[in-house]
Amino acid sequence: MKRAILSCNGLDKAEGSVAREVAIRAADATGSEIICPVLLNRAMARYKKALTDSSLIVVDGCSTRCATKLATRLEAKVARKVLVSDAAKASGQALESTLSLGPKGLALAQSIVDDLVRNLNAPMLAVEPVADFETPTEYLVVTHDKFEFRIPVVDYVFNENDVWARALDGVARVGISDYMQQKLTDISYFDPPKVDAAVEQFGELGSLESAKAVFEIIAPVAGIVTAVNPAVVDNPGLINEDPYGAGWLVEMKLTEWPQDQELLLDPAAYAEIVKRKAAEE
Amino acid sequence: MGVPRDQIPWFPTIDYDKCNFCMECDTFCPHRVFERRDGDRKLVVANPTNCVVFCRACSKTCGPDAISFPSKPETIARIKQIREGAAVK
Numbered sequence: 001m002k003r004a005i006l007s008c009n010g011l012d013k014a015e016g017s018v019a020r021e022v023a024i025r026a027a028d029a030t031g032s033e034i035i036c037p038v039l040l041n042r043a044m045a046r047y048k049k050a051l052t053d054s055s056l057i058v059v060d061g062c063s064t065r066c067a068t069k070l071a072t073r074l075e076a077k078v079a080r081k082v083l084v085s086d087a088a089k090a091s092g093q094a095l096e097s098t099l100s101l102g103p104k105g106l107a108l109a110q111s112i113v114d115d116l117v118r119n120l121n122a123p124m125l126a127v128e129p130v131a132d133f134e135t136p137t138e139y140l141v142v143t144h145d146k147f148e149f150r151i152p153v154v155d156y157v158f159n160e161n162d163v164w165a166r167a168l169d170g171v172a173r174v175g176i177s178d179y180m181q182q183k184l185t186d187i188s189y190f191d192p193p194k195v196d197a198a199v200e201q202f203g204e205l206g207s208l209e210s211a212k213a214v215f216e217i218i219a220p221v222a223g224i225v226t227a228v229n230p231a232v233v234d235n236p237g238l239i240n241e242d243p244y245g246a247g248w249l250v251e252m253k254l255t256e257w258p259q260d261q262e263l264l265l266d267p268a269a270y271a272e273i274v275k276r277k278a279a280e281e
Numbered sequence: 282m283g284v285p286r287d288q289i290p291w292f293p294t295i296d297y298d299k300c301n302f303c304m305e306c307d308t309f310c311p312h313r314v315f316e317r318r319d320g321d322r323k324l325v326v327a328n329p330t331n332c333v334v335f336c337r338a339c340s341k342t343c344g345p346d347a348i349s350f351p352s353k354p355e356t357i358a359r360i361k362q363i364r365e366g367a368a369v370k
Contacts, residue, residue, distance in 0.1 A: 064305070064344030085346060160282070161335055183311075202335045202353055213309060214341040263282060263360070280331070281311045 003032040003079060003120075004050045006040070007059035008067050014095040014105065015061035015084045021101055021109035022059050022082060022116075029117050032057060037070055044074075055079035057116065065214070071188075072211045078189050080116060087112050133166060133173055135245030140271050142179070144278035149179040151267045151274070152244055158270035159202070161218040164244065165264070167254060172221050174205065175248040176239060179274045184210040187236040192228040193217075193250060199225060201260050205250055208236065221260045223252035282334060284363045291356050292329030293339055297322060299347035306339035306348060314339070334360075 007023035010016020027034045033054065035047050055077045060067045062085045071078055088095050088108060096102045101109070136152035143149075156164045162180035165172040181187065189209040199205055205217040205225070228250050232238050239247035254260070265273065282289065293306070293314065302323045307315040316327035334356070340348040 062344040063341055063346065064303075159335075160333055200354065200357075202357055207341075213338060216337060216341065218335050262364070263357075277311070277333075280313065 001077075001079075002050075002054040003030055003057055004035050004047075004054035005030075005032045005057045005059065006035045006037060006067050006071055006076070008061035008084075009037055010061050012099070013061055014097060014099060014101075015088065017061075017099050017101050018084045018088070018095065018105050018109050018112075019059045019061035019067075019082075021106065022084065022112050025109060025113045026057060026059070026116055029113055030057070030120065037067060040070065040074075051076050057120075058082070060084065068209065069211075072209070075188075080120060081189065081191060082112055082116060084108075084112065087115075133168065133245075133248075135242065140267055142271050142274045142278065144275070147182060147278070149177070149182065149274050149278070150244075151177065151179075151271050153267055156244065156267060157220065157261065157264040158267070158273075159218060159220040159264060160273055161202075161220075163205075163218055163220050165220040165260075167221070167257060170254050170257075171226065172223065172252050172254055172257075173248045174217075174220060174250050174252060175243055176208070176215070176217070177270070177274070178243050179277070180215065181240050181243045181247070183212075184208065184215055185212055185240075186210055187239045190232050190236045190239070190249065192233060193225050195225050195228060197225045198255075199223065199252070201256065201263065208239070217249060219252075220264055221252060221254055222256040223254045225250055226253050227251040282360050282364075284360050286330045286334075288363055289334055289356065289360060291334045291351060292332040293326055293337075293348045293350060295324065295326060296347045296349065299345045300324065301345050301347075303344065305342040305344070309342045310339050 005023045005027050008016050008019040010020040033050050040047050058067050058071050058078055058081045060083045138153045139150040141148050156166050158164050162177045165174050187208050187210050191206045193206040199219045201222040203219045205219045208215040229248050312331040314328050314332045315324055337350050
């Protein structure tokens with residue numbers, strides 16, 4: 001599939017200037033077409049073919065994520081995303097405050113493009129899942145207004161951040177709860193953690209995005225990421241369809257399972273949390 | 282967490298030098314952590330204990346990067362310390 005780049009135009013912020021530079025350099029490096037977000041808003045037909053035939057590289061400058069919101073509105077297929085403000089933080093270098101890019105901004109732009117090209121060329125998912133879990137059949141149901149939130153009655157444990165873990169033979173499968181998938185509505189993008197990454201309990205396991213929000217996946221357990229669900233990377237909608245089964249996100253080799261459980265909730269306790277959260281909304 | 286919520290110091294802090302009062306965070310947060318006010322500070326963290334421990338979702342909506350949270354490892358250590366009944370300074 002061809003690629004096209006939808007980027008923040010970046011006229012009033014240093015992060016935006018970097019985003020624009022990233023888009024230009026990434027287009028050169030990957031042979032992608034650039035989609036101008038302003039013209040896209042004004043005359044969508046101009047990019048109809050690019051949006052139909054291509055998967056997008058979306059480049060946002062800051063957390064306002066204008067480019068992401070545009071892509072979501074158009075229901076475009078997104079191959080990769082870049083957030084310049086996060087990349088700047090990760091690099092440990094503060095950006096210049098001027099809108100014209102200086103040496104630091106240009107170097108950051110190039111390093112983002114280098115990472116992007118490397119990731120596009122590397123297979124994202126090198127490791128196959130090892131655990132063999134069956135989809136649960138029996139659920140607790142929390143009802144709020146017209147909504148019903150299901151919680152499996154056995155085998156699953158939860159953190160208060162709406163992420164579940166199911167452990168078997170030293171490996172845990174991790175995903176989000178039915179309540180959270182309904183709250184996010186249609187999930188359009190899964191930014192997975194790196195396979196082999198060591199993650200602490202309550203550390204980050206990547207993120208999910210929908211038109212409503214970015215959801216940071218907070219690890220219920222400590223461990224090493226051993227697999228990412230390839231089906232969900234290809235089709236994040238699986239999380240909405242089957243959050244406790246086919247929509248699982250990652251597998252982790254457990255490193256501190258006995259201690260992890262002290263801070264986790266059983267299904268009944270999690271049901272109380274869901275009741276409280278639903279009532280607050 | 283097995284610890285009274287008001288003993289866990291996890292909630293957002295607004296950097297008023299950066300905040301542009303776009304209210305994206307308040308619009309997003311379903312737990313009424315923020316409140317809108319009149320005057321210079323049009324948004325405040327009014328209900329910090331409503332914040333879900335380890336959730337940082339509001340900061341992900343913040344274009345000017347004006348919202349910060351405490352360190353997760355330090356917060357986990359504190360929770361475990363309280364659970365074990367140790368004296369907390």
